[in-house]
Amino acid sequence: MKNLLIWGAGGHGRVVLDIARSMGDFGHIAFYDNRVGPLEQLAGIDVLSGDLYGVRQLGFDMFIVAIGSNLVRAERFSEALEAGLEPATCIHSTAWISPGAVIGRGTVVMPRVVIQTDARVGEDCIVNTGAIVEHDCIVGDHVHLSPGVTLCGNVMIGPFAHLGASVTAIPGATVGDGAVVGAGAVVLGEIPRGTTAVGVPARVIRGDDSGSSRK
Numbered sequence: 001m002k003n004l005l006i007w008g009a010g011g012h013g014r015v016v017l018d019i020a021r022s023m024g025d026f027g028h029i030a031f032y033d034n035r036v037g038p039l040e041q042l043a044g045i046d047v048l049s050g051d052l053y054g055v056r057q058l059g060f061d062m063f064i065v066a067i068g069s070n071l072v073r074a075e076r077f078s079e080a081l082e083a084g085l086e087p088a089t090c091i092h093s094t095a096w097i098s099p100g101a102v103i104g105r106g107t108v109v110m111p112r113v114v115i116q117t118d119a120r121v122g123e124d125c126i127v128n129t130g131a132i133v134e135h136d137c138i139v140g141d142h143v144h145l146s147p148g149v150t151l152c153g154n155v156m157i158g159p160f161a162h163l164g165a166s167v168t169a170i171p172g173a174t175v176g177d178g179a180v181v182g183a184g185a186v187v188l189g190e191i192p193r194g195t196t197a198v199g200v201p202a203r204v205i206r207g208d209d210s211g212s213s214r215k
Contacts, residue, residue, distance in 0.1 A: 001027035008066035009033040016066040052083040062088040074142040077124045
């Protein structure tokens, strides 16, 4: 059995720990957080710190990043890959994943999620509790779908997008790269990249003034 390093020892990290334990696929599991001291414990397991290459020498083969921010999670994902660690994919036992769906490396699928046939979820994503991804949806890399999100068929979500709790996107809707959709919104058409949208129907309240939706 391979050993798993969970990068991030906050609340989200503890949720990922529960999922990883329930899978039964890993031998030793530890948190990694380079802000802590030489050796601490959380939820009964070690919290490691220091150089990531050195931590790898302790026998950890796989990693998953348990950080809510899409941009920070993507940075840590790249750093772990560069250190030679292999991304794990953690799927809770109560989630239903169609045999025709594709889930990317490093993605976490939480309890009671449904992902239907020919849906594609990218790398390093969070598909949070009770989310529904219907047939033929495409979810880009480093996306966060919050609890209760519903993507009806043929929805496209760009990389680095963040959909708040209970967002609904109707068939054919699109959310651009790095866009943020506020909790409870209903997406009827296109949310442009880098913008923030809220409401029913969802309307843009903030444009992309950053020049880029990602780092």
